[in-house]
Amino acid sequence: MYVGQEACSVIRKKASVKVRLSPREAVMLGSRQAGAGMPDAGVYFQWGDFLIQFGNLVVITTMVVLFILALVIPFPHGRKRK
Amino acid sequence: MSSDSAPAAPDGEPGFSTWTGKARGWALRRLPADKLLPERQPSYVSSWIYIFGMAAVAAFVYILGSGAVLALNGPAWFHVSGLGRFINSTHLWSVELFFMFMVVHLWGKFWMAAWRGGRVMTWITGMLAFLVSIVTAFTGYLLQTNFDSQWIAFQAKDALNAVGIGAWFNVADLGQLLMWHITLLPLAVAVVVAVHVVLVRMHGVVPPLEAAASDAQLRSTAPNPATDGED
Numbered sequence: 001m002y003v004g005q006e007a008c009s010v011i012r013k014k015a016s017v018k019v020r021l022s023p024r025e026a027v028m029l030g031s032r033q034a035g036a037g038m039p040d041a042g043v044y045f046q047w048g049d050f051l052i053q054f055g056n057l058v059v060i061t062t063m064v065v066l067f068i069l070a071l072v073i074p075f076p077h078g079r080k081r082k
Numbered sequence: 083m084s085s086d087s088a089p090a091a092p093d094g095e096p097g098f099s100t101w102t103g104k105a106r107g108w109a110l111r112r113l114p115a116d117k118l119l120p121e122r123q124p125s126y127v128s129s130w131i132y133i134f135g136m137a138a139v140a141a142f143v144y145i146l147g148s149g150a151v152l153a154l155n156g157p158a159w160f161h162v163s164g165l166g167r168f169i170n171s172t173h174l175w176s177v178e179l180f181f182m183f184m185v186v187h188l189w190g191k192f193w194m195a196a197w198r199g200g201r202v203m204t205w206i207t208g209m210l211a212f213l214v215s216i217v218t219a220f221t222g223y224l225l226q227t228n229f230d231s232q233w234i235a236f237q238a239k240d241a242l243n244a245v246g247i248g249a250w251f252n253v254a255d256l257g258q259l260l261m262w263h264i265t266l267l268p269l270a271v272a273v274v275v276a277v278h279v280v281l282v283r284m285h286g287v288v289p290p291l292e293a294a295a296s297d298a299q300l301r302s303t304a305p306n307p308a309t310d311g312e313d
Contacts, residue, residue, distance in 0.1 A: 059182065067186050070130035077128065 113284050120283075126290050134187035135282075141180035142275065146268060148173040153264045157227055177219055184212060196288040204285060207278040214274055218267035221259050 043054040052060075098104045126132075151169050152160050160166035188208070197205040220238070224231050235253040242248040252258055 059178065063182050063185050063189075066134075066182070067131075067189050070134070070186065070190070073130055075128045075130055 113280065117286075118280075118283050123287065124289065126293060127287050131190040132287065134183045134190060138180055138183035138187055139275065139279070141176050141183055142271070144176040145173065145180060146272070148176060149264065149268065161227070174222075177222065181215070181219070184215065188212065191288065194288060194291055198288060199285065201281070201285050201288060204278060204281040207274055207281060211271060211274045211278055214267065214270050218263065218271055221263040221267060224253055224259050225256070225263055227256070 045052055045054065045057060098107050148169050152166075152173055155166060160170040191205070191208070220234075224235050224238075238253050239248060242251055242253060251262075
């Protein structure tokens with residue numbers, strides 16, 4: 001058997017074992033990264049169970065604002081269209 | 083070739099006997115040149131919500147161009163030189179813009195039920211483009227060759243191994259991922275996006291929900307066998 005496949009098989013077996021996570025443990029991988037002292041871990045905001053990284057919040061907010069503006073702002077009329 | 087002497091079909095068009103002629107006739111009936119590159123669009127296209135599809139395509143073109151420059155110069159260049167770091171950054175930011183434009187495009191089309199009027203395959207190819215783009219971007223994040231890409235790879239390997247594809251899509255194999263990222267996946271995105279755009283041209287830009295079916299601008303002056311009868 002290919003070594004990688006054997007390793008995958010072992011990992012799949014481990015992955016199939018149900019692990020009960022405490023609320024403290026059940027956080028986003030990104031905040032685990034922050035806990036591990038990784039460089040540039042980012043800033044996180046939390047409201048109750050809702051946790052989001054600052055960069056992701058900026059991107060989602062920008063998309064929502066773009067969507068609303070695209071519906072509201074009138075389109076400039078250039079050449080006469082059919 | 084026999085096209086010059088082809089007998090006329092009942093509708094007045096020449097009847098082709100070769101597979102190349104038949105293929106050309108099939109393609110031209112579904113996508114005549116004035117539909118592929120139209121000079122005019124319906125008035126409802128004059129809205130900002132209709133620009134995000136083409137904005138995503140523009141971002142994608144820049145991603146391909148900057149990606150080609152990065153691939154040809156290599157990590158020793160884009161990690162060290164000032165210009166290399168700049169191109170590397172614009173490659174990332176154009177990906178951010180690509181996804182933002184694509185998501186706003188998706189929201190706009192979802193809320194106007196853009197699968198109407200025989201446009202189901204247009205909708206499905208759009209969703210496919212989104213999914214393949216996510217995989218492509220994922221492999222790009224793995225190629226940063228820094229601590230961040232190591233972190234992402236060793237979190238992702240568990241998920242990929244759990245679904246049984248880790249041996250073939252090995253996030254710890256930088257060479258394999260580089261090939262996925264710079265050849266197969268961009269090609270897949272480009273093909274799916276091209277099919278999506280051609281389908282948009284075949285069926286026309288989807289009208290707003292409030293547009294009346296009897297609206298004159300929704301009706302083509304020439305009959306289109308590819309779309310007529312599908313509404």
